[in-house]
Amino acid sequence: MYPNVELSTLSRYKRMFLGDSTSPKGGKQSKINTQTRNYIARNLRNGSLNGPKGVQSYLLTLGIEMSLRGIRHVLKSEGFEARRKVKTNFVNATNKRKRFAWVKKYQHYTVDDWRKWGFSDETRINMWGSDGKSYYWTDGATDLLTTASPD
Template identity: 40%
Template sequence: MAPTREMSLETKERIVKLLEEGNSSRMVAKDVGCSQSAVSKIWTKYKQHGMVVKAKRTGRPRKTSKRQDKQLKAICLENRKSTTKQMKHKWEEVGVNVCDRTVRNRLKEMGFQYRKAKRKPALTPKHKRTRLQWAKERQSWTVDDWMKVVFSDESRICIGQGDDAGTFVWCRSSEIYEEACLKKTTKFPQSLMIWGCMSGKGTGEMTVVNSSINAQVYIDILDSFLIPSIEQMYLQEKLDRKWGMFCVFAVQVLYLWESL
């Protein structure tokens, strides 16, 4: 919790003067802009000591000012992936000499936490507009509507790669998906690819993709694995191949986005 601001000696003297003139503590508190309890405490101490005294404050004095704290906030927002030690060195360049712990304490007071960056594909503005439009067109779909859709996608398995290590960033709870707080991922790295599908009826077949995915390879996957998966998942509803091809068309939307 941040320390409270000490009331000035002039304000305390004004409070005492107003009370001596016969004003109520409620009116005095409203006049000077403080709480009624603060007025009562000052009046009690005045009657005890016969004068306005400055209270002794416990604890170590705060080493940074509000202006310096704002400078630290600007340093943090400039590069969310900076460590406390790196921010400490930058803070020292503007004349603030503190330890790493003070840097962490000030950032926590501002609501920042050092957490692992969320992983998210690097999308272009066109990708974002297309996906938002797709979501808006289906925002009124019911559970039964979604039960008729089969989703498929590929996923890579990295073996001996270090790019999946966690990246930590400074951010507040409401900022975990801000651009500066994300660890960007790329599609189609040189690694083993796995293809699979699922729907409200369950999971379908899975296969290893041993080559780069192009239009022909993707069509072969849909024909060899997606169609049999659809027939198996929807066997009880006795769907014919035409219904299966309709589901394929719905699924291909995701692939078209990735190829934009």
């Protein structure tokens, strides 16, 4: 551009006349603005949007087409991460009372008494592959709470 002027001279003049101005950040501009990112983050935390698929359908209503890979990248840049849902047996208050009563009733059984019982193994077997793994997206500090009773 200026063959007779050194880069250091240009840098010195830039500092003198423009002060501490910063150059614009390079790279492609994001399809999702800050306000929409905040809305998506809030709705992921409270469970209104169900992961990247839910975010994708919301963005389509706004007229923004994005791939799931791109949405996952945006979520990770916002501090979210995918975690696997842990499967637990749900025991409500009534079921808990019945189980406790059963334990109290048979707590003094001996090994010989238990040998008279027959327990069926009710293991679920999938014929056509697994049911798959379930994931949820969280930003760590605000994990989704499970709906368990405080007992």
